[in-house]
Amino acid sequence: MNYKETLDFLFAQLPMYQRVGKAAYKANLNNTYALDKYFKHPHTKYKTIHVAGTNGKGSVSHMLSSVLQSAGYKVGLYTSPHLLDFRERIKINGNMISEDAVNSFVSNNTVIIKKIQPSFFELSVAMAFNYFAEENVDIAVVEVGLGGRLDSTNIIMPELSIITNIGIDHIQFLGENIEDIAFEKAGIIKENIPVVIGKTQEKTKQMFKSKANQQKAKIFFADKNLTIDYSLLSTDNYQMFNIKKSGKIIYKNLKLDLLGEYQKENIITTLIAIEVFNNKNTSISNNNIYKGLANVIKNTGLQGRWQILEKNPLIICDTAHNIDGIKQVIKQINNTAYKNLHIVFGMVNDKSRMEILNILPKNATYYVTKASVPRALDEKILFSEITQLKLKSKYYKNVEKAIIEAKNNAEKNDLIYIGGS
Numbered sequence: 455m456n457y458k459e460t461l462d463f464l465f466a467q468l469p470m471y472q473r474v475g476k477a478a479y480k481a482n483l484n485n486t487y488a489l490d491k492y493f494k495h496p497h498t499k500y501k502t503i504h505v506a507g508t509n510g511k512g513s514v515s516h517m518l519s520s521v522l523q524s525a526g527y528k529v530g531l532y533t534s535p536h537l538l539d540f541r542e543r544i545k546i547n548g549n550m551i552s553e554d555a556v557n558s559f560v561s562n563n564t565v566i567i568k569k570i571q572p573s574f575f576e577l578s579v580a581m582a583f584n585y586f587a588e589e590n591v592d593i594a595v596v597e598v599g600l601g602g603r604l605d606s607t608n609i610i611m612p613e614l615s616i617i618t619n620i621g622i623d624h625i626q627f628l629g630e631n632i633e634d635i636a637f638e639k640a641g642i643i644k645e646n647i648p649v650v651i652g653k654t655q656e657k658t659k660q661m662f663k664s665k666a667n668q669q670k671a672k673i674f675f676a677d678k679n680l681t682i683d684y685s686l687l688s689t690d691n692y693q694m695f696n697i698k699k700s701g702k703i704i705y706k707n708l709k710l711d712l713l714g715e716y717q718k719e720n721i722i723t724t725l726i727a728i729e730v731f732n733n734k735n736t737s738i739s740n741n742n743i744y745k746g747l748a749n750v751i752k753n754t755g756l757q758g759r760w761q762i763l764e765k766n767p768l769i770i771c772d773t774a775h776n777i778d779g780i781k782q783v784i785k786q787i788n789n790t791a792y793k794n795l796h797i798v799f800g801m802v803n804d805k806s807r808m809e810i811l812n813i814l815p816k817n818a819t820y821y822v823t824k825a826s827v828p829r830a831l832d833e834k835i836l837f838s839e840i841t842q843l844k845l846k847s848k849y850y851k852n853v854e855k856a857i858i859e860a861k862n863n864a865e866k867n868d869l870i871y872i873g874g875s
Contacts, residue, residue, distance in 0.1 A: 455560065463560065464560065483609065486606040489577070489580040490583070490609055492566050492570075496584045497586075497587070497610045499586075500530070500587065501613050502611075503518060503593065503612050503614045504608075504610055504614070504616065506602040507598075507652060508619055508635070509779045510618035511598060513759055514720050514724050514727070515533055516754040517710075517720065517746070518595050520746040520747065521724070523548070523754075525736075527592040528546065529547055529592065530544075530546050531595050532544060532579070532594060534575065537757055543582065544582045544585055545755065546585075548752075548755050551585055555585060559584065575599050579607055582596075601638040601639065601641070602639040602642040611647070613647070613735065614647065615642045615643055616650045617649065617650070617652065618652035620632055620635055640665040643669050643671050648671060648672040648734075649662070649672070649673050650673075652719055652720070674726055677719070677722055681697070683698050692709040695718075695721065705725070708747060709748040710747050710748065712750055712760070714783075715760075715782065725743070758773040759773065760786065768792065772872075776805075780873070784815060790869060792868055793867040796871070797819070797870075797871045798856045798857055798870065798871070798872040798873075799874045800822065800831065800874040801831045803829055803830065803832075805875045807831075808839070811843060814840075818845070820846065821847070821856040822836050822856070823849065824853075
């Protein structure tokens with residue numbers, strides 16, 4: 455099989471959450487353990503860091519990877535979902551797995567794939583773990599796909615576990631309240647393995663403490679250890695922070711090339727994670743930290759986090775896809791200067807929509823559309839719901855047409871935002 459044929463097989467034959475939703479979810483780790491045994495437990499051949507959370511886990515994973523690379527480690531990075539190319543999920547020092555490696559993995563293991571019949575995610579995790587072992591990485595940063603306790607990544611025994619925050623998302627799998635979702639995320643806390651919690655939340659704090667105590671795991675609440683004295687956007691297009699510990703500035707003028715205001719939480723989480731990692735391993739220097747955080751995009755290829763696509767008009771895209779994430783994006787839109795606001799917007803059909811639709815900016819023109827995946831909500835249904843809220847909108851059958859129309863209507867001082875679920 456060539457690469458296209460391999461992807462066709464992966465997408466068509468294996469249930470994939472981003473495409474079909476709940477049908478792809480396996481509420482156990484049976485297939486994962488079977489694949490892991492077949493490939494002789496590849497994840498045991500290198501160190502790992504495990505990252506879960508409702509929002510921010512992708513950004514934290516990429517920040518950590520960049521800092522580790524700057525410290526001289528050969529770093530595997532497993533994340534999901536991908537935006538354009540499946541290979542974005544599996545990287546080493548920012549370089550995607552090769553097409554040939556994907557082809558070989560699938561074609562060489564067809565028998566076990568047909569026997570076990572894993573989901574798309576289960577197989578992609580096995581591919582990543584095996585690839586990292588074959589390439590002799592020093593450490594892999596592994597992002598949880600969904601939840602934690604029953605996620606396919608949760609077979610690793612990491613150096614460090616991280617839970618960024620807890621919000622309402624994937625309620626059909628994880629539970630309808632914060633406490634239930636936190637229970638699932640807490641499933642990555644392992645015996646004697648330290649855990650960093652990014653955001654202290656009253657409804658989840660005690661659960662995390664209890665789970666950590668049960669597992670004899672040291673627990674660190676990042677936002678109780680570090681605070682941001684100030685942040686600003688520098689003239690060379692970085693976010694710049696002064697970060698304090700116990701009232702003293704310990705990181706002065708720390709630059710980050712990710713421009714989302716919500717990265718304030720994620721950078722705090724990352725810095726505490728590095729501090730805890732340093733307690734168990736070879737030291738990462740301040741110079742490594744400064745260099746790594748200033749070059750996250752360059753070192754890892756991260757996309758879709760308040761990403762500037764064009765200027766005049768300013769075109770921004772962001773992968774925020776649940777109520778908490780979209781609230782953060784709207785906050786940043788409100789803090790951005792523009793003449794007129796244009797929003798290209800779509801959603802999937804298994805999300806609770808009205809809570810999100812009710813907080814959308816009222817002063818925008820909406821270009822309602824849908825992504826080219828089966829889970830995408832029909833643009834006419836979303837258009838009907840948005841117009842009921844008396845928002846100015848039209849619908850378009852695909853994203854490309856919607857973006858073209860937004861650009862045609864926008865003046866040079868306008869803002870075009872592309873997002874949704």
